[in-house]
Amino acid sequence: MTDHAGLVSAAGAVQRRQIYADPAVYEQELERIFGRCWLFLVHESQIPQPGDFFRTFMGEDDVLVVRQKDGSIKAFLNTCTHRGNRLCRADRGNARAFACNYHGWAFGTDGALVNVPLEKDAYFNEIDKTRFGLVEVDQVASYKGLVFGCFDKNAPSLSEYLGDMKWYLDVWLDAQPGGTALIGETQKVELMTNWKLPVENVCGDGYHLGWAHAGAMKAVQSMDFSGFTVGNASVDLEGGLSIAGLNGHSLLATVDGVSGYSFYPDNAGILRYLEQNRPTAIERLGRQRGEKLWGSQLNLTVFPNLQFLPGLNWFRVYHPKGPGRIEQWSWAMVENAMPDDIKQRILDNQLLTFGPAGLFDNDDGDNLAACTEQSSGWRTRQIDVHTNMALGRSGPRPGFPGDIAVGVVSEHNQRYFYRRWQEHMAARNWRQVPQYNLNPLAGDEALADAG
Amino acid sequence: MPADTRVMLPVDQHLALTQQLYCEARLLDGERYADWLDLLAEDVRYQLPLTSRRFRADRSAALAVGPGYVFDDDKARLELRIQRLESGLVWAEDPRNSARRIVSNVEIYQVETDREAQVYSVVDIHRSRIDAQQRRLTAARTDRWRCEGGVWRLVSRLIQFDHPVVIDSNLNVFF
Ligand code: FES
Ligand SMILES: [Fe+2]
Numbered sequence: 057m058t059d060h061a062g063l064v065s066a067a068g069a070v071q072r073r074q075i076y077a078d079p080a081v082y083e084q085e086l087e088r089i090f091g092r093c094w095l096f097l098v099h100e101s102q103i104p105q106p107g108d109f110f111r112t113f114m115g116e117d118d119v120l121v122v123r124q125k126d127g128s129i130k131a132f133l134n135t136c137t138h139r140g141n142r143l144c145r146a147d148r149g150n151a152r153a154f155a156c157n158y159h160g161w162a163f164g165t166d167g168a169l170v171n172v173p174l175e176k177d178a179y180f181n182e183i184d185k186t187r188f189g190l191v192e193v194d195q196v197a198s199y200k201g202l203v204f205g206c207f208d209k210n211a212p213s214l215s216e217y218l219g220d221m222k223w224y225l226d227v228w229l230d231a232q233p234g235g236t237a238l239i240g241e242t243q244k245v246e247l248m249t250n251w252k253l254p255v256e257n258v259c260g261d262g263y264h265l266g267w268a269h270a271g272a273m274k275a276v277q278s279m280d281f282s283g284f285t286v287g288n289a290s291v292d293l294e295g296g297l298s299i300a301g302l303n304g305h306s307l308l309a310t311v312d313g314v315s316g317y318s319f320y321p322d323n324a325g326i327l328r329y330l331e332q333n334r335p336t337a338i339e340r341l342g343r344q345r346g347e348k349l350w351g352s353q354l355n356l357t358v359f360p361n362l363q364f365l366p367g368l369n370w371f372r373v374y375h376p377k378g379p380g381r382i383e384q385w386s387w388a389m390v391e392n393a394m395p396d397d398i399k400q401r402i403l404d405n406q407l408l409t410f411g412p413a414g415l416f417d418n419d420d421g422d423n424l425a426a427c428t429e430q431s432s433g434w435r436t437r438q439i440d441v442h443t444n445m446a447l448g449r450s451g452p453r454p455g456f457p458g459d460i461a462v463g464v465v466s467e468h469n470q471r472y473f474y475r476r477w478q479e480h481m482a483a484r485n486w487r488q489v490p491q492y493n494l495n496p497l498a499g500d501e502a503l504a505d506a507g
Numbered sequence: 508m509p510a511d512t513r514v515m516l517p518v519d520q521h522l523a524l525t526q527q528l529y530c531e532a533r534l535l536d537g538e539r540y541a542d543w544l545d546l547l548a549e550d551v552r553y554q555l556p557l558t559s560r561r562f563r564a565d566r567s568a569a570l571a572v573g574p575g576y577v578f579d580d581d582k583a584r585l586e587l588r589i590q591r592l593e594s595g596l597v598w599a600e601d602p603r604n605s606a607r608r609i610v611s612n613v614e615i616y617q618v619e620t621d622r623e624a625q626v627y628s629v630v631d632i633h634r635s636r637i638d639a640q641q642r643r644l645t646a647a648r649t650d651r652w653r654c655e656g657g658v659w660r661l662v663s664r665l666i667q668f669d670h671p672v673v674i675d676s677n678l679n680v681f682f
């Protein structure tokens with residue numbers, strides 16, 4: 057076991073580059089982060105019917121998520137219990153059973169072993185099929201449409217795990233009756249990056265926007281996004297918040313109620329949708345969230361590897377494939393209350409901006425890969441990287457859970473992300489992982505709503 | 508339509524259009540985007556659908572609201588992508604990377620209107636990026652080309668991408 061005390065500084069403003077390249081660190085992450093945390097599996101909308109299945113990963117473990125006959129959802133290791141073959145090779149679909157390619161063992165959608173070829177002739181009817189069902193993921197639970205799995209029986213419940221982050225997640229998941237959905241096929245991109253780098257890029261790095269995406273911002277002239285300018289010449293910090301200190305979860309939030317849709321070439325229809333449905337959002341979420349957050353550009357991060365951006369409407373999970381490689385999976389997300397033409401435009405715009413050929417996304421891959429590659433040299437990996445922007449400038453805000461720094465250009469959230477990473481890496485079990493939901497909203501929301 | 512009922516173009520037109528495909532590849536390899544745009548009809552549609560791997564027997568319906576496209580571009584949107592690439596601010600392309608497009612398996616057939624042709628081809632794009640990195644992207648293309656005043660222009664291109672996972676850190680390329 058590596059001693060991680062020295063890899064991330066106590067103040068959280070420095071990380072040793074080794075954490076992006078070291079195979080031993082990565083092995084420990086598979087155990088203590090991906091083997092312990094609640095990980096996103098699928099959106100309920102993606103497997104609506106009994107027998108619908110979706111193949112995904114938890115860390116490097118291949119997992120099959122299946123809608124059951126009674127409507128519940130189970131998740132299994134996607135491996136045959138006979139000789140270990142991969143059971144299902146399709147990305148998704150509907151099945152009545154899964155038959156293994158190797159010797160033909162067949163499993164029901166509930167994971168039970170239902171057929172063994174030559175059971176009588178070769179096994180002499182002596183095989184106890186009940187012992188060879190698929191191996192289930194230890195815990196599976198949903199939060200408002202998002203299905204998560206966890207390999208640790210001793211993990212806190214999903215609800216506890218999400219903690220006060222639920223208050224922010226609801227801005228997207230619960231603003232309108234009918235909830236949300238993910239649409240379109242999975243957009244898969246292989247990136248030669250350590251998995252932590254895209255997470256920190258989205259969880260807190262507003263700093264790179266005006267610079268890394270300058271080409272896209274210049275081409276998409278209609279852009280007006282919270283005071284950012286091409287080339288990072290200036291930024292208006294008043295328009296947003298960096299919010300962290302929520303069990304490792306975090307968000308960047310603009311607070312104008314409309315800027316989420318500012319990247320759309322013609323957003324009149326969407327602004328009308330927001331206007332028409334805002335009373336409902338306020339009724340369901342209160343004024344703070346209904347007015348200020350719903351419709352705003354938000355970057356939401358559920359530790360460790362799930363991120364989604366209401367407004368730009370992409371939803372993304374990073375599957376680690378070794379210390380220096382990931383598969384990034386994205387979808388477009390919509391509110392079910394949206395009219396079909398808006399859903400279609402969201403899918404189209406999400407692909408244009410953050411799809412595999414996305415005008416913005418295509419700027420990020422090389423930067424993330426290069427940060428990873430520059431961590432592998434023997435001498436280079438011994439030096440540090442820094443997240444010291446606006447250090448010590450955070451605090452509570454009435455009405456908003458979390459420890460909050462002003463502006464979306466800050467490295468506040470990255471510091472909390474690495475703090476949480478270190479807490480997990482150092483802990484031998486869940487009892488040693490601190491739970492914190494800083495500035496709990498109790499009372500404050502009503503106070504702020506009244507004011 | 509089975510292959511044997513298809514009618515090929517007169518040989519001179521066939522040759523001209525084949526040359527056009529190679530020329531197009533050379534323009535793109537050379538990042539001569541303005542010249543490439545000139546080869547496109549005003550009403551061009553350029554599409555690369557998203558796909559997933561399904562069992563052959565699987566008849567589960569695709570989800571509502573369409574499957575989505577990696578590219579679903581008209582001419583204005585292709586111009587937007589090119590404006591980005593030519594802004595001088597796309598750092599991933601500076602220094603420039605090199606790409607070689609190999610166009611192969613070309614089949615050209617007449618369609619009802621004799622001013623248009625249906626063209627099938629395969630494109631193999633070799634990208635050479637940063638130090639020793641090599642990436643190879645392979646796709647099949649179903650095109651419609653139209654002869655306008657003696658010049659063949661691309662009217663539509665449907666790209667069938669063979670990679671379920673995009674194996675490169677960006678798709679700053681046209682197929
Ligand atoms: S490995 Fe699956 S049936 Fe033998
Ligand atoms: Fe970015």
